[in-house]
Amino acid sequence: DIQMTQSPASLSASLEEIVTITCQASQDIGNWLSWYQQKPGKSPQLLIYGATSLADGVPSRFSGSRSGTQYSLKISRLQVEDIGIYYCLQAYSAPPTFGGGTKLELK
Amino acid sequence: EVKLVESGGGLVQPGRSLKLSCAASGFSFNDYWMGWVRQAPGKGLEWIGEINQDSSTINYTPSLKDKFTISRDNAQNTLYLQMSKLGSEDTAIYYCARGRSLAYWGQGTLVTVSS
Numbered sequence: 155d156i157q158m159t160q161s162p163a164s165l166s167a168s169l170e171e172i173v174t175i176t177c178q179a180s181q182d183i184g185n186w187l188s189w190y191q192q193k194p195g196k197s198p199q200l201l202i203y204g205a206t207s208l209a210d211g212v213p214s215r216f217s218g219s220r221s222g223t224q225y226s227l228k229i230s231r232l233q234v235e236d237i238g239i240y241y242c243l244q245a246y247s248a249p250p251t252f253g254g255g256t257k258l259e260l261k
Numbered sequence: 262e263v264k265l266v267e268s269g270g271g272l273v274q275p276g277r278s279l280k281l282s283c284a285a286s287g288f289s290f291n292d293y294w295m296g297w298v299r300q301a302p303g304k305g306l307e308w309i310g311e312i313n314q315d316s317s318t319i320n321y322t323p324s325l326k327d328k329f330t331i332s333r334d335n336a337q338n339t340l341y342l343q344m345s346k347l348g349s350e351d352t353a354i355y356y357c358a359r360g361r362s363l364a365y366w367g368q369g370t371l372v373t374v375s376s
Binding site: 188190192197198199200203209241243245248249250251252253254255 | 298305306307308310320321323361362364366367368369
């Protein structure tokens, strides 16, 4: 199975701050990478697919990028409603595998 | 509006079976792959498996392949997850999701395996 190493495991940031979360794939996965946000007590929601494409209805402060086998999710100006846990998912190779998650909190 | 509603969860004894359902509405169900993901209490997400539009292709995560069976009824717009030989490690919230990109998720149904 492809391993997705997500970092950091937890992150504390201030409002309006730039936040970056990364996922390192254990091998090439092309652009088969998605990002999900899970707010407390809620189901996950798709933010980014194809490594860089914004899902419908997702604010433009979210963006995804790729450098080789490292993938990043950037929140340009952190808002209160962005608090939650973020997961990456690779769907290049079966079975799809999630990263371990990043818990984002307000400082 | 895309809506996915899971049901069938609850308390089940170890070794028993349980079948979950996911009722879909707001989109053309038979046009999409569908999948199941679970989340143990306080833990991360685990992909269980997926099924294509006409049920001709069903993929599972290897560790669950012998315990879980995914099926669908396109006439009823419903996805199913049959779980057997349940153990405490299967205690989790079970989510269904639309598409291989998991673009839309249901609210989940909690399965608790305990005697």
